Amino acid sequence: MxxxxxxxxxxxxxxxxxxxxxxxxxxxxxxxxxxxxxxxxxxxxxxxxxxxxxxxxxxxxxxxxxxxxxxxxxxxxxxxxxxxxxxxxxxxxxxxxxxxxxxxxxxxxxxxxxxxxxxxxxxxxxxxxxxxxxxxxxxxxxxxxxxxxxxxxxxxxxxxxxxxxxxxxxxxxxxxxxxxxxDFEIADIKRKVEFIDFSANLRNEINELDSAEIIVAGGRGMKNEEGFELLKQLADVLDGTIGASRDAVEMGLAPQSAQIGQTGKTVTPKLYIACGISGAIQHLVGMQEANRIVAINADKDAPIFEVCDCGIVGDAFEIIPKLIEELKK
Amino acid sequence: MKILVCVKQVPDTTDIKWTENNTMQREGVESIINPFDLYAIEHAVNLKKQISDSVVTVLTMGPMQAESMLRKAIAMGCDDAVLLSDKKFAGADTYATGKTIAAAIKNKLSDYDLIICGQFAIDGDTAQTGPSIASQLDIPQVTFVKALERCDGKSLYAIRELEEGMETVKVEFPTLICVLQGSEDPIRPTIAGTIKAQNSSVTVYTMEDIGLDEAGIKASPTYVSKAFRPEHNRGECTYCQTYASLAQKIKEYVNE
Structure with missing residues (x-):
């Protein structure tokens, strides 16, 4: 057998x-x-x-x-x-x-x-x-x-x-x-790598994205802190968690722990809303297993539109406040 | 202190295009030094500055064209370069690659203290070759290394970035470490380095030179049985024309 x-x-x-x-x-x-x-x-x-x-x-x-x-x-x-x-x-x-x-x-x-x-x-x-x-x-x-x-x-x-x-x-x-x-005799194995210490991440930094059902993620297109503030408002309405592309992290708009993609986290939420994220393959590998993907992007040719269930082409700074209004109805 | 840096030449994956037959278009795709390996070079060059009489040798396995990449590494501060090149190395998986590089180190470069590799290569993304080399040299490994501290030429402290936090370990030489992306822009060639690189020779070894009787695809336990372009199982994107219809879709998805 x-x-x-x-x-x-x-x-x-x-x-x-x-x-x-x-x-x-x-x-x-x-x-x-x-x-x-x-x-x-x-x-x-x-x-x-x-x-x-x-x-x-x-x-x-x-x-x-x-x-x-x-x-x-x-x-x-x-x-x-x-x-x-x-x-x-x-x-x-x-x-x-x-x-x-x-x-x-x-x-x-x-x-x-x-x-x-x-x-x-x-x-x-x-x-x-x-x-x-x-x-x-x-x-x-x-x-x-x-x-x-x-x-x-x-x-x-x-x-x-x-x-x-x-x-x-x-x-x-x-x-x-x-x-x-x-059981093995390991008492005589001399370790060449010696543990010195460990400093844990803050607990909430680790688990939030892993267990999030709804993720609102922003990329380069969210431009500045104001853009990420809009994402937070959208996330609040949906009881979601903020994620970010590598670009947004490098621009200082989100912490490293929020980064989704090849060099960040792999997430599988129920709903993933990608705002101002073009959809570089390095990002897609971290989120394409989400159950539903919604894209908001100004560039109609952005690759994110090839992997999403539904999308809207336009300026996220205009769309998100209107969307929040509609969702509150 | 003798440092070996293992690097890989990779296609620029941000630049991959598809042919009409759904195969990858390889012509005209630019080759670059694997981005993680730039940090390996940077760590090596920094350690060389700290410990007097250090020598940094950059090492790769690949086609003869990889020589230009090795010269770039010299321009960034490496002292000399070794290229393992032989048609018989072609088609190697991570086990066979580790075996070949380990054989070259044992036979030609055995006088080393520290080996530094990038944690991942952006083409294969296996993170296996470094540990495979260490295993076949029977030396300890430290992976997912974010920073190096307190190197005294016989040991160093490595700070590892893990899921749950940062771990510090002390490791005695000889050892192999795999490094992640550093926090700053990676190292660039200097003018003096570029001049030196033009006048340096790259040592080339074949399979016979390093005392191996089998390599490449023949020595590889794994093989690719099928390669295909990923398919997304969701249908075409539904474009919403109004904010209300977008909100409606989102509400549907939340309640599924």
Whole structure:
């Protein structure tokens, strides 16, 4: 039987990362296409933490969970975590290994795949099983202008996936999960990278855009602070959150944490209103999975109009106040 | 201190056009130094100023045309340049690229302290080649680095930008770091550097020179089975002529 393994990333505040549940549900769908597969999780964490997650694993369709606990794993360390992951993967021999494309996942995954002399496809937006039972991993390249489906000749076939690209299961998938504790001798590994300190972002800076249902985003066309004030008024009427293109951030109109796109956040709101954003591909890759996209732009040829559901051509400074009036009616 | 900077020549992705057959038009697309790699060069040149007797070598794998990019890197302050060029390197994925660069470093440039890479390349955007090189050299890596501090020639402090905040780590050499965009405009060529670049020679190594027996597409575990232009599954844009109809649409979308 085929085996699919998911890396169960633990966040800095000791929760399972949401991407673990998104990958778990995707793994169930891949397992169906493989005529059933064993779905396992790999958890590396400090002593005792695994106990906290057992119920979550049992409700998310995992057949087996491999747990490696040691207090040296309290902070993520490339050196220590990759050692544990490589040992477990060598022993379990999964056909497919999926890892969240977080900073931790993107640091860890290539280290594992290179050590195992296997292939890794980064930042996938689609995962499927092809007619030969192989993982077909689809990802955007060239800043999203080209999609490529990538196959891997060796095992395990590895892929990373950004958070929020896939959805978690809408209901519990209850399994009689086996929890298998593993231990490695790591006391003698001397770390060359030493943790010094960590300063957290302000909480509201992180979560607002990630969980926003409605985003009102501004670009270069919003010109100045007055323009962003208009966006705030529109966002207030819709109970939405402000986002920005890279241009707007570079113009100092919005903080870096509000930036959406290739070098910023990926968002998937219910409604995305793009104001004065031309729609450069680097921006589109961060928001094109929104359920609905509305564009307000003065340039009728702006690429944003190619990806939106509805739009209006004109000066955002004129349109937005009128739109607010209409929405209040 | 010996610093190696790994750079990549990439097509300017802001300038990609499509042919009528939905394939990417490659002719006439300008090649540039991967923008993230400019920050790698900048960090290296800054460290060279801080630590006396430092040497910065810029390294790439690519076609012979990549030589002009390496000269630009010299103009920005690198001391010498190495180009890994061989038809057998073509079609390499990130694993094979890491293997090739690691082999060149082991065989020809083993006397290094620090390797600096850009975190991403704007064409592939995998962020995998740096860690792949580090893994195959069996040295530690520090990724998502925003700033470097307190380099003493044997170790440095790296400040990493993560989702939840900024992490500071201390790393001993030899090591490989992958750098993000810095906060200021990246480094530019100087006049003195440009003159130096014109008179510098670029060392070229082939697969045989670096002691590899397999590279490129043959050494790559992954391959592209299909490439296609992304499709948007929403229909044509509905253009609203009035503010009322726009507001109506927005209300519909909110209530879906």
């Amino acid at each position: 085929s085996k699919i393994m998911i890396y169960a990333e633990v966040t800095r505040d000791n929760y399972l990362h949401t991407v673990v549940f998104e990958l778990a549900y995707k793994a169930q769908k891949l397992a169906e296409k493989l005529d059933s597969a064993d779905v396992s999780a790999l958890l590396i964490c400090k002593c005792g933490l695994g106990e906290n997650f057992k119920e979550a694993f049992m409700n998310s369709g995992f057949d087996n969970v491999y747990i490696v606990e040691n207090d040296r794993y309290t902070h993520y360390s490339t050196e220590l975590y990759s050692k544990a992951a490589i040992e477990i993967i060598k022993e379990v021999q999964p056909d497919i290994v999926l890892i969240g494309a977080t900073t931790q996942g993107r640091d860890l995954a290539p280290r594992i795949s290179s050590s195992l002399h296997t292939g890794l496809t980064a930042d996938c937006t689609g995962l499927d099983i092809n007619e030969n039972g192989k993982l077909a991993a689809t990802r955007p390249t060239f800043g999203g202008k080209l999609m490529a489906t990538i196959l891997c000749k060796t095992l395990p076939q590895m892929a990373t996936v950004r958070p929020k690209v896939f959805k978690p299961s809408p209901e519990n998938i209850v399994k009689n999960t086996n929890f298998i504790y593993k």
